[in-house]
């Protein structure tokens with residue numbers, strides 16, 4: 541089968557590899573759609589602690605079951621959607637309702653969806669892979685993983701329709717926050733950034749948009765500020781837009797080894813809640829799947845077109861240059 545291999549930062553190769561054979565409980569998927577992700581772009585640009593190289597990459601997918609191991613929960617021909625990790629459900633964190641922090645969730649994740657086939661390990665197939673309804677396209681179904689990250693953050697919040705929300709960063713995650721918050725009935729969602737094409741997508745999803753340069757702390761401030769850039773400078777700046785008693789979600793992971801500093805007076809006397817959710821547990825995955833299956837929830841403005849595996853390197857160069865948001869490989 542053909543698979544994209546990330547050899548080292550800046551180098552992607554299309555390689556012929558053996559089609560994996562599923563053993564007990566495993567499911568082999570013929571990939572129908574695999575979407576690009578900011579994590580993959582980070583890995584391509586500067587390496588990533590969770591993405592070993594050289595190796596297959598891509599972790600967002602949907603497809604059709606091509607082969608199953610004994611006792612697997614699906615049959616050949618089933619259309620499926622899923623995520624690339626699953627909690628053990630027995631460790632300290634899992635038992636305390638923090639499955640996203642499961643001690644083995646990262647060690648047991650699967651990468652390599654930019655390929656014709658993807659082998660899903662037993663635990664993931666059992667817990668976090670689902671039938672894909674016919675009404676949901678393979679492209680949209682592949683967005684289950686990033687949307688689960690957004691659902692995880694939203695599950696930690698008490699979102700109110702009257703909230704005024706500021707999203708900082710119009711990348712795919714910032715735009716998914718816009719879509720999810722609008723879907724939950726939030727009236728005022730403001731999206732700030734500097735890429736006009738991406739801000740335009742935010743408008744189509746229902747946000748009011750602002751260029752970074754026009755973004756100034758004003759009035760009472762926002763009830764909720766969601767940082768989606770992974771930039772230390774924006775992490776620090778985000779607090780200045782929160783109202784007294786507001787919440788700031790620091791969503792984007794910053795480069796390792798960096799630190800951020802805050803005005804302690806604001807955090808304490810203005811009682812600003814800081815949250816920094818990581819990854820997702822099973823409940824967030826189910827919430828995200830429910831959103832995707834709702835015909836009124838439409839993430840299609842986020843997709844920038846389909847690409848061949850042969851174009852792998854060009855796709856990531858485009859993403860690096862801010863051209864497009866999320867491309868779909870149809871291997």
Ligand SMILES: [Zn+2]
Nearest residue numbers: 577600685686
């Ligand atoms: Zn992703």
Ligand SMILES: [Zn+2]
Nearest residue numbers: 628631634642
């Ligand atoms: Zn666990």
